[in-house]
Amino acid sequence: MAERNVFQSIPHRRVVSLSPQASVWEAACVMTKANCGSVLIIDTAGVMLGILTERDLMTRVLAKALNAEKTPVTEVMTHNPLCVVPEMPVSDAVLILLERGFRHLPIVSSAGQILGVFSIRDALPREIDSAVSLAEFRDSVNDALG
Template sequence: MATVQDLLDRKGADIVSIGSSATVVEAARLMNARGVGGLVVVDAPGQLLGIFTERDILRRVVAPGLDAAKVRIAEVLTTKVITCLPGTSVEECGAIMSSRRIRHLPVADDSGLKGLVTSGDVLAYRVAESEATIEYMNAYMFDIR
């Protein structure tokens, strides 16, 4: 059974992060430049403070009519962050995301932040797994060698 660590090994554990003193505009520009929908918010030593996502921009900045150029990430980030361990199964990771209605799940252990898994990562894994199963079944059923 594949684990979250397997996903990180496959996609890379590059963590796109931002400090809590940055503005929402700075965060949005970083997300756009890096092609991501969420940022890990860290303090100076790199400890996890929270997460900031596209949904946060919509719900906590745009909808209330706040000025994204003036609002600091510290004011609008999600601080009650749900995380998982590197050894968490991909299936459990997907179930956590589905039940909690989240699309970004930081991966951490006692030594700190290891990466960020997205719902897209889980979906890509499941698609690849399904394709491999289909190929295996076709080879078995039709004796393709």
């Protein structure tokens, strides 16, 4: 059975986004309404400036007691996030998530079109197992090489 790519794996193909002028509070409301764990920050020209995630809200806003209604998303988002192409195999994307400690990867076409966001929740158990096996192999090779 051929492995799915990240674009095939995402159930919702709509992009949840906000402008850079939005507040953290607005972002939290949009994420809650869309039942998603991240929002892309996109300028008026359609260029992705960053991503704001649930983890960002917790570690960069709540833990620092920032005022969510007054804090702009650009102050706490992850700027220029790592993106993947829609053709990337799911297990490769899962490996990136595991190795980098990410939870979300924007999917952007080679033409620059923002297509969605891949999350570990979009992967099937066999795709996760494949990525974990590869990560363990890489660790053992690195250990052997010192």
